[in-house]
Amino acid sequence: MKTLILGAGYSGLAVATKMKPAPGLEALMVEQNAYHTFETRLHEAAAHNTPVTLPLAPLLRGTGVNLEKAQVEAVNLDEREVKLKDGRVLTYDTLVVGLGSVTNFYRIPGLAENASELKQLSDADEIFNFVNRAYTTEYQGNRDIVVGGAGLTGVELVTELAQRAQLLTKERGLPPFNIYLVEAGPKILPILDDALRAKAQKTLEEYGIHILVGHRITQATADTVTVQTASGEQKTIGAGKIIWTGGIQARDIVSGSKLEKGPGGRIAVDDKLRAKGYPEVFVIGDMGLALNQEGKPVPTTAQHAGQQGRLTGKNIMRLVRGEEPESYEPTTLGEFVSLGGLMAVGWMKLPWNQKLAITGGIAHVMKRASEWRWRISID
Ligand SMILES: Cc1cc2nc3c(=O)[nH]c(=O)nc-3n(C[C@H](O)[C@H](O)[C@H](O)COP(=O)(O)OP(=O)(O)OC[C@H]3O[C@@H](n4cnc5c(N)ncnc54)[C@H](O)[C@@H]3O)c2cc1C
Structure with missing residues (x-):
């Protein structure tokens, strides 16, 4: 059984590490980086340059899965073909797609062109380098940072940046920069209940972070962000760095005439995490639209990506042995x-x-x- 695993993130790597060499099984993982990124810790890398990657080769030892460092350009489910950027075409009997998500800029004018993201190591490096540069006496520009989106990523990022600013102020004797957290919705961290949110909000306020909830970003330029309230009031905030963490969408790389896509372009899957209409294709992690026991979409988190990956790894081994795959039952721990x-x-x-x-x-x-x-x- 020729098996391709696309992506070595939380979902894809969990698949591979649940696999074992078996007669008749030929498994290849295709990943653009030679390392796995702990995406859930990118905010620490952005603020403190913390190491957040691990080389893949040692992690795959003993799994029977080979590694191909290459970029996937397109996946055609009708032809059972995976086209790589270098022109090669791979075929498969079983495919696992775990290529994650990309930032959704919601077509806000100027945002994609002028804002940094926090999705991969190079984004974290870019933010880290800005802060370092801005904390030198030679730097003449605006040092303030505007972060759009007050979900998990935005909140974790602003608190780490505030800590870094405090440290650099002490070390280099320059005043701290302003950090603005801008959110269109009425509250920060909508995933939390009110008491926990209040605690988080208090911590942010103690750091001196300017929290602008109910403010929609309507436009961005290289050094400004325009925000608008529900009542139509507008203001422009100057920024040395704009970072957008306000939305994601599934990576749009898979085509198939029978594919069903849901909100955020996520690919609908059945209870075994197989793309509807393509029983030989598992779609997991941020790209898949799995449903929970109440029929609601499973959140796009590392926790669920890992669970889906572990189950898919086990299910591939079951298929190799001629057994039926097990069903997915998500749990949020x-x-x-x-x-x-x-x-x-x-x-x-x-x-x-x-x-x-x-x-x-x-x-x-x-x-x-x-x-x-x-x-x-x-x-
Ligand atoms: C800053 C931050 C903090 C977060 N904190 C949390 C948290 O605390 N808890 C939590 O549960 N979740 C958290 N998340 C969300 C979590 O990281 C994602 O839900 C999770 O990474 C999704 O896993 P995945 O396997 O679908 O994709 P990913 O982990 O993103 O993996 C996708 C892989 O595919 C590779 N790839 C992509 N495109 C290609 C291509 N064309 N060719 C080859 N390879 C490709 C990538 O290099 C990557 O290795 C956070 C996210 C961010 C950004």
């Missing part, structure tokens, strides 16, 4: 948001669907524990 340093807020699942709210250092440890669990699961 908890959600934690880091707020810089040793501070975090979140909740963990308890028996009988109860949630335990946790804040402060213990929440930070819980967040770290989920990262360690991931690290151990791919070894």
Whole structure:
């Protein structure tokens, strides 16, 4: 069975690390980088240059999965072909698509052209380099940072940047820059309940972060962001760096006449995570539109991408043995948001669907524990 795994992110790598060499199984992973990126820690790399990648080759040892460092250009499910950027075409019996998501700029004028993203290592490096440059006496431009989107990524990023600013102010004796967090919706961190959100908001305020909720970004230039309130009031904020974390959409790389796509371009899958109309194709992680037990879309998170990947890895081994694949039953074990340093807020699942709210250092440890669990699961 010729199996291709596209992408070595949380979903694709989880597939590979659940596989074992088996007679008749030929498995190849195609990934554009020679490393796996801990995307959930990119905000730390952006603020502090923390290492957030691991070489793939040692992680794949003993799995029977070979690695091809190449960029996928297009996937044609009707032809069962994967076209690579270098012109080569790969074929498969079984395909796993785990290529993740891209930033959605919602066609806001000037935003895609002028804003940085936080989706890969090079984005984090760009933000880190800006902050370093802005904290020199030679730098004459605007040093303020505007972050659009107050979900998990935006909030984690502004708190780390605020910490970095405090450190650099102490070290280099320059005044801290302003950090603006702009959100069109009425509140930050809509995934959290009110008490946890209030705690997070207080932490952001203590850092001196300017929180603008109910402000929609309507336009961006190289050094300004225009925002508008629901009542039509407009203002323009000057910025040395604009970063957009306000939306994602599935990577648009797969075509097929029977494909069904849902919100954000995610590909509809059945209860075994196979693309509808293509039983030989598993679509997992941010690209797939899996439904939970209540028929609602499973969130695009590393936690769920990893669960889907582990199940798909096991299911490929079941298919090799001639067994039926198992069904997917998503579970959300908890959600934690880091707020810089040793501070975090979140909740963990308890028996009988109860949630335990946790804040402060213990929440930070819980967040770290989920990262360690991931690290151990791919070894
Ligand atoms: C800053 C930040 C913080 C986050 N924090 C959390 C968190 O705390 N908890 C949580 O659960 N989730 C978090 N998320 C979301 C989580 O990271 C994603 O949901 C998860 O990475 C999705 O996994 P995936 O396997 O679908 O895609 P990814 O992990 O993005 O992997 C996709 C892989 O495909 C490769 N690839 C892409 N295109 C191509 C191509 N054309 N050719 C070859 N290779 C390609 C990429 O290089 C990458 O390795 C965060 C995201 C960000 C950006």
